[in-house]
Amino acid sequence: MSLHADARAVLGAWSAPDARQEELRRSYLEHLDAHEDAMWRECLPGHVTASSAIISADGSRVALVLHGIHNLWLQTGGHCEPGDATLAGAALREATEESGIEGITLLPTPVRLDRHAVPCGGGSHHLDVQFAAIAPPDAVLVRDPNESNDLGWFPVDEVPEPSDEPCRALVRAAASAVAEHLRAGRATRA
Template identity: 50%
Template sequence: MNLHADSVAVLTAWQAPDSQQEALRQAFLAFLASSPDACRREYAPGHITASALVLDASRRRTLLTLHPRVGRWLQLGGHCEATDAGLREAALREAEEESGMTGLRIDPQPLHLDAHPVTCSGGVPTRHLDVRYLVHAPADAQPLRSAESLDLQWWPVDGLPSDVDSIPHMIKLALGTGHSHEP
């Protein structure tokens, strides 16, 4: 299965946790139906991306990256690559690359969806349709900052930086009883 087909299958099967997420799920599916290139970073109208909310083994801290282009603390993630078998694999690859950690475990289903305007490396305004997964770090995991980040650090889930947009909501979903916590 290719990345586009996997994205359609994942989002078709996903049970959104609320009406806002369901509206985004429907919008993502419509976007995917509009073009076979909807997962390619070169697709100017926008593209599907994959992110990871990484929690430590205690589930009391999340790993955030200080993004060089955006200038804010964000969850790990980014563009899908042609070599990614699917969204889940893309999110895990991004988490491993950006954290430098091994032994990460990723939940089988998405945690959250988000659509936001962005200017990618080509300098053209576009939008990211971000599919976000919950990723679990092993005990004693030590992140190593990559060149894709200005900084990388663990933050207490109840002591996040002030400008983190939807991360508190994702943490509530991740720690809530309605979401699977194991792959």
């Protein structure tokens, strides 16, 4: 299955949590149907990207990067690359590259979508598919200076400034998904 087909399948099966997210889901599917190159940054009307909020193993903290261009604290993520077989794989690759954390667990389905303007190609949009990720208990952040200006752990309910509302919304959604995942794991083991 191609990355384009995987994105179509993931978004086709995803249950949006509210009407605004459903509207975005449908617009992403329409974009994928209209653009064979929708997964690549060369698609200038907009292109699908993948990101994730990395939540600590105990669910209390989120790892964020200080973005080098926007100078905002944001989640890990970015453009899909030719070696990416799946959207989830792209999100996991970006999370690992940008945080330096090995052994991240990505929850299998997106937690939200966010469409935002970016300077790519002189002006475009990212159609971001956002996941929740869980760091291993012994996770150590290792910043790559080519990836960000800074990197840090923050309480999930205290996203640092400067940031933006889409990042805060993702952190809330990811923290909730991870908490539910952790509760279900404890129930399964009991």
